[in-house]
Amino acid sequence: MPKIVHIIHESRGGGGMAIALAYFHRYLPQFETVAITGKLGALPEKLHAQGVRTHALPLDHVWRALFSIPQVTAVLYREKPDIVILHGQWGGFCGAVAAWLTGVKRVLYYTGMPCFYIDWDLYRVVRNRFVEQFCCTVATRVVCLSTAGRYQYLLRRLAPEKKILYIPNGVDTAAIQPAPDKTALRRELHLPVDVPLVVSVGRLEDQKRVDWLVQAWRQVEAECPTAHLAIIGDGRDRKGLERLASAHGLQRCHFLGTQPNGYRYFQAADAGVITSLFEGHPVALLEAMAAGCPMVGTAADGIPETIVDGVTGFCVPLDVPTAIAEKLVLLLQDSVLRENMGRAACERVKREYALDSVSEQQIRLAQEILAADASS
Template sequence: MQRPKVDFLTTALNYGGAETQLVRLAMRLKKREWNVRVISMLPPAAYVSELEVTGIPVFSLDMRRGIPDPRALLRLASILRRERPLVLHSHMVHANLLARASRFLIRTPVLVCTAHNIVEGGRLREMGYRLTDPLCDLTTQVSRAGLERYVRVGAVPRIKIRHIPNGVDTHQFRPNTESRHRLRKELGIEDEFVWLAVGRLEEAKDYPTMLKAFAEIKKNRPHSKLLIAGQGSLKDGVEKLARDLGLTGSVIFLGVRRDVPDLMNAVDAYVMSSAWEGMPMVLLEASAVGLPIVATDVGGNREVVLDGVTGFLVPPKKPQALAGAMMNVMDLSPEERAAMGSAGRKHIEANYSMDRVVEMWEALYFELLERKGVRV
């Protein structure tokens, strides 16, 4: 049976967590014989070849970051009018608001809007969500904490929001001792205790707190290392802070990496210092690999990291607290760290496997189509 058409609209197509989740969902649905397309508001910077190889066309509305362009609404309406999807599924605040506005021009049967962060830009955007809510069939949140906040601030009524978490490919992200030995040798980190952080070098990730915490770690564990994978607008400032803190050679900036599963297998533990989050993909991935985790207690982090069981949670913007939790992990025996990592993987397999999450999305699409009286 030919599955119905679903179009995904995203603010951008880059190597961010939200975009990665969208791409994985689109590709899984394609394998399940859904007719899938991806539309990016900004010119796509990643994943185009991967999507097109699997038969998923990618469209761009050719917007420029930070510059409103009313023509983008007309371009989106033109694509939707031509493709006639039964479901339009938008991701992130700008795409969510644009998708809702498109209903003034063309009435796609089902519109689902997914919010990927607990805060998406302050009161003005929350008011935008509230005012445009009647144009949307359902808003979803990737974390329970985000859902509760959206209801509390009045952005979305409780009856029109649902929690569907991010999912992770537990086959791609799994323990792998072979890649561990190979990559540690390549990176020259064979004997040290190594931490990893993966994420954009932007304000939300609060790398200054991480670097200050790691400077404390170095006082007691001078041979430990911290790997940071990612790019961003704050790259120069973060690298300068590492030098100013005397961490040259101890903190290794790797840039964007396409071998994150191998990187995670090569290290001993994962650290996240975010000031705010939604449902971080990297925490799901690190847990699936079996790493003990130290993370700030923001957004949906506590839904992934079970405090004291799969890792430790600390308040945000507290370098001393972050350093203390990191030292707690380093002081565990290898067997205790392995048990913590194993508990993390079991938690992911039970609650966040990609197959399970895709089934949730399929069920939701069919539920909403049936509610609209659309036969599939």
């Protein structure tokens, strides 16, 4: 049986961890599957429980990851994989160097979020260009999560066009469905009952621009006096966001911290919102739509490719809190619109982003690379 080694630096939550838990074990029927992950979070233990043999290394921070390249190389030397699959920039770079050093010829690079969006200074411009160029050069195929992300790689000529593919993220539509009883679910989650409820799920960091949402909520509270906002997630910006909410005098904006199974809050919500400045293809958005939650999202990368504006939710311009507020108010004041959009969102995810279909594309790609080498 061919052997695959996945390399991913994330291990403490977020979209990367969700993807690893959703996909890696699905390779097991066709491939001997091994994972190299960061060691600070729960991912290694959870992958092991799924039957994926796992090596936990200090990949969770960029500098620790770089110093871990000899360890990653040693693991690849021992495992002798047929294919190495790289996930994200820093795990990807460490894995690409290790694959090159050990002579692995078949490498798939799943890019995640394009790192070019953090080219804030000359150091990052040079660093990100070098890292991405090396990964794309070593890789047999480069897989982007959105067509907007693929455009970024094509624009920079990091690899030939035929080498850069598009495969989106997927979501388990059998496990995540609209809640049969929202009232009961709200009571279980200790959420307010019998009031309009908006939910946001994600890290509280610069990329997610939750400050735009907090600013928008001032207008929503004025026009929908009984509406509540539940912000699920944590991060270095939380205290600043709480101060901003207090400065705006918000009474029904609740910071609930990190919660397990964030999608359940979307199941309980009347509407959801994602306000990212840049993205790859957000898993939280797919989970919300699978839960039948109509979404308001900023027009960043994979978001407008997923939300059909005016059908499954609304897309709004970046950095326009009033536009976010207007669409949320529209949804909260029109129950028929919410139901129609939520139903359409759920149907779209099942049709376009079902986990079984997306994982089949990934496994087929690995099989095609093996077959191509065997025939040559």
